[in-house]
Amino acid sequence: MADRPKTTEPAQRRLSPRKRQRILRGVQYVILVAAVVALALWANWPSLAQNFARLDIAELMLPDLFTVALLNTIIYSVGGFAFSFVFGLILALMRLSTVGPYRWLATLYIEIFRGVPALLVFLLILFLPLALQGFSVPFGTYGQAILGLGLVGTAYQAEIFRAGLQAVPKGQTEAARSLGMSATRAQFTVVVPQAIRIVIPPTTNQFVSLLKDSSLVLFLGVSGQYVELTKFGNDMASTHANATPILVAGLTYLIVTVPLGYLAGRLEKRKGTSR
């Protein structure tokens, strides 16, 4: 009790909260400037440029950078995305099914494929022909890559769809059912279309994530016409003993991922205002 008047008495305070905040902000700027100056002085700029930003090497990457590497990256990720979209929806519907075993199977799949590294799934795919005699993934490397990305993506996409389906109010199903629609018809004419709208923003993020995971195709041991951005950059880097190609590959990813990220943000905002 005796302390309280003391702390609320402005005269007894050294600094007002606002003053303290201003000083704190000043300190942050000082640290930032010091760090930048130190970095500029300490870094060996010519050596950095020599190793990471050789324009002549970057030029050698054209036009294959776009016509082969980026194209393959997009084929792998779009394929894997289409795979995971379809099976993710099926899995989400299974997960919300009234039939117990469907729920358990879906949960099992989702837990497994979200719980192991995507790389591990790719490595296992390489061994599929050994495990299943006479079996080979159709469409060769494209098939393998799309399967790997699809299997992993399905687990995440299923969870996105589950959240979307659950976000559709129960009254929607009731209205559809009371108009005489069967449970299945109500689900597909009324609930699923709304769920898909709801999941567009997280699905966009999921696509970006698949696009980055497509770099794991590197471990399928691909070459030639199948290389995607990361593999392409890495190979070029080895050839020229220079890191520039890797940096260029990274920038090429950003050309796609950054706009998509903004798009997802915009969609999310629009959803917020329309609902």
Add this chain to the structure above:
Amino acid sequence: MTHAIEIKDLHKHFGQNQVLRGIDMTVEPGQVVCVIGPSGSGKSTLLRCVNLLEEPTRGKVLVEGVEVTDPDVDIDAVRRRIGMVFQQFNLFPHMTALQNVMIAQQRVLKRGKKEAEAVARENLRKVGVGEKCDSFPGQLSGGQQQRVAIARALAMDPSLMLFDEPTSALDPELVGDVLAVMRQLAEEGMTMLVVTHEMGFARQVADRVVFMDGGVIVEDGPPAQVIGDPQHERTRTFLERVLHPEE
């Protein structure tokens, strides 16, 4: 003559919670029956048991002689004959008003697009939102949305309509439009079971008023009696509170 609705010894439990404890009532074709009562009295549950949105725990519900509680009955076929209007409208937000009224005609009654559209436009016009065909539910006021919902139910040519507190989610100035549409329906001879708090509507439009409390029907009779001259203490207390909330 078959009753439009016949309810026999209806019980509904949600776990330990006994919401309906033995309801017996009938609605005759062409009748308008209003169900009133305090919240939690089970009136919405009663209504939802009629088209089996809630599965009764015990008892029977017959709609036009068909026992909806019989597991062998095609409930989708029965529901086609029963229009339902919800407190929260439950319009499909991803479709325009017109599409909302067309979709079940096309998918359930298998009407062609042209016919479904003609029926939809006519019903939307009838409920006074004919000029809103191309609007999405989010662009309509609550009163307009509820009228689209009524048109959606009417487009299925139901022989009976259920209304679950159709005006409770509306701003006061929009209630009148919806009640006017319901009144018109009643005058056309539609069989209606209406859960409502609108005492004026119940008094003027209903053939019978049913007062529910604690999961049972306390009083059932013409509005002049149930609202005008209630026989039971519980009915009197409830009406007192609804009609004179400030006293």
